[in-house]
Amino acid sequence: MTALMCESAAPLPVAAFANDAETASRVDLGLRRFLASDAVTVDLYDDLETVLGEDAARLSAEDSMAIVCRLRAVTPTLRYVVARLLRPYPSEMDDVMARSSEFPGPEDAHGHLVRFASSILTVLDLMGDLAELREDASS
Structure with missing residues (x-):
């Protein structure tokens, strides 16, 4: 086994980090939101708005089934996340x-x-902040 070493490389700077409850809480929330982003998408909220929103109208059977299929597709990921x-x-x-x-x-x-x-x-409401879309995630 051969190991290559770069002798001229300067030592890497050590990053400062915080070890307090506030930072740990923010990191935890960020990681949880990242996991939730697999299931909670703009498309999911668009479908929910189409069906339940203020301007929702009765959809045709075909349109209803198309949205049902998309909701069915996200359900396993939502279950995993929840x-x-x-x-x-x-x-x-x-x-x-x-x-x-x-x-x-x-x-x-x-x-x-x-x-x-x-x-x-209802499940997204239970997830609270974790189910909120961030500005950077929606673009």
Whole structure:
């Protein structure tokens, strides 16, 4: 085994770091938000706004099913994130999982979508600051 050493390299400066509760708390929140950003995206909030927002209108069965498919796709990641970030594990996440496995007929698609989106929004509310989109994450 051969090791290469650069003899002319100057020693690297040692960065100062803080070892206090405030800094640890900020780092912890940053890491938790980073993990949450895998599931909590602008697209997720856009879909929730389309379904539950102030200007929400009844969607066609096709549009409802398209959004349901996107919500279903994010559900496993949301479950993973919630399991690691929230203690105790919220029973509301069980509602999200149950709704993600329902396959209603076209006549029930809109009602199912509203219930599904409401369940996800409840979990995001429980996540609080962790579910907030940061300015830099949305661009």
